[in-house]
Amino acid sequence: MAEQLQPSVIVDAAAGATAPRASVLVIYTGGTVGMSVNKRGELVPMKFGQIQKKMPELRQLGMQVSVLSLPEPIDSSNVTPTEWLQLAAILQQHYDAYDGFVVLHGTDTMAYSAAALSYLLENLGKPVIFTGAQVPVGRIRTDARRNLVTALEIAAARHPRAGTVRVPEVCVFFNDVLIRGTRAKKVESQHYSAFRSENYPPLARAGIELEFDDNLLRLLPAGPLRVHPHLEDRVVVLKLFPGITEHMVRAILGAADLRGCVLETYGSGNAPTSPWFLQCLREATERGVYVLNVSQCEEGRVIQGRYETSAHLTELGVIGGEDITTEAAITKLMYVLGLGRDAETTRRLLLSDLRGEISVSQAAGTSIRF
Structure with a gap:
């Protein structure tokens, strides 16, 4: 299935720039972040290719954002190893074409998915940032906009002096912290600070500025990306x-x-x-x-x-x-x-x-x- 999936919409977020500073692929798997409000005030899944209409601020990022949606959005409670292997295959297929990746995912099993992808993607040299929302993008007090915009910035981030990839690993970004994918745990269902890393410090914090702790981030790999095709579910x-x-x-x-x-x-x-x-x-x-x-x-x-x-x-x-x-x-x-x-x-x-x-x-x- 992965080889049939192609980015269906390109959000031109370059704001007229002739050379966007980065290209990021957003992979929409499902979850609260992709819900919108219909004319009757009901929450319904939206076509995520229309995200630019909901978030015109994307154009101010100065980057090219492509969007790939799974054929059928998945409630994260229904995620299985099959979906993890599919995601890994999609990332492998598009790995060379983009500077970074953002995976939009339901919060309930996001920590499991981020950990699974961390293992499947050996020698990862580009950012794969999982994020989502506690409140749908169609609501006034949504956290989807801030989470997505910051996740895109992290996926495009490079060292200011060396120009190399800043976050060459799978992570979860939520609310104001960037957490290693194998350290994240969902701890909250009613507030915006849904994820925590108890035994390892955050890799970055999002305040007025993005503050990375480069001493905690993994180094760029010595070898090429290797995507593992098997998971034992017994x-x-x-x-x-x-x-x-x-x-x-x-x-x-x-x-x-x-x-x-x-x-x-x-x-x-x-x-x-x-x-x-x-x-x-x-x-x-x-x-x-x-x-x-x-x-x-x-x-x-x-x-x-x-x-x-x-x-x-x-x-x-x-x-x-x-x-x-x-x-x-x-x-x-x-x-x-x-x-x-x-x-x-x-x-x-x-x-x-x-x-x-x-x-x-x-x-x-x-x-x-x-």
């Missing part, structure tokens, strides 16, 4: 809670075709020491299921072995997830298992920082790319 998230039963845990970990599990534990990676629970984990890991330990806490990290209640996990082959988010952990499992590597390499990749999802100083492995 994975699950198992969140522990007081009173969870053996029957439920066995039903999840005992699934016949399960390949990977993100285990959401307490505090710094602690879990029950009940014999039945440890036996369930032992049976799963012995069947070749990769279990990645992630803390339920929004801040902090997993330190397996710090307490007796986590020491057993290491003995059973559970992999400590350090300070990774659940969103980045489940998509990392999909990506790494989709590579089809041997067991030793797979464990090493899951332990290592691949796309900035783990704080390198804390990670068990080194920062590597595969």
Whole structure:
């Protein structure tokens, strides 16, 4: 499907300039940002190619903006790995033609999508900025205009002296912060500050000026873009809670075709020491299921072995997830298992920082790319 999709509308935002300072492709997948108000006052999906009529300020950016809409807008609650692979293929198809990319996406699963694309796009050397809105562009108090305009500026940003790409990675921009794609988490549904990065500072802040922290941004890659075509979807998230039963845990970990599990534990990676629970984990890991330990806490990290209640996990082959988010952990499992590597390499990749999802100083492995 990706090879049939072409930019349908070019928004001439150059304001008469003969040479726009940048070209950016906006990929509209769906979500609140693309809703408009009809004559009856109802919110309905709009043709996103008409965005220039809703946002005439785009012409003041001095850049050329092309728009590509998916044939059918997707509610972000319905996003699957199929859509992530489609997005990756679209970006690969148009990669050489544009200086940067903005992906308009529903907020509910934006953090998952940004993390997934971070893994799929290896050696990314251009900005891929996810954004959206809490309030549709057709409403008076919408945040869509500010989010889109700033995301476009970030996608076109270059170092003032070197002239090189400023943000060569997948990110989420929302409200006033730019967050690494593998660090974003949706934390708010009623206010504009919908996303946060608890364990890593924002890459940029949008005030009167855009303020980038170049010390935090990833460096330009040494090799060409490589787009990975596979994700393993036979994975699950198992969140522990007081009173969870053996029957439920066995039903999840005992699934016949399960390949990977993100285990959401307490505090710094602690879990029950009940014999039945440890036996369930032992049976799963012995069947070749990769279990990645992630803390339920929004801040902090997993330190397996710090307490007796986590020491057993290491003995059973559970992999400590350090300070990774659940969103980045489940998509990392999909990506790494989709590579089809041997067991030793797979464990090493899951332990290592691949796309900035783990704080390198804390990670068990080194920062590597595969």
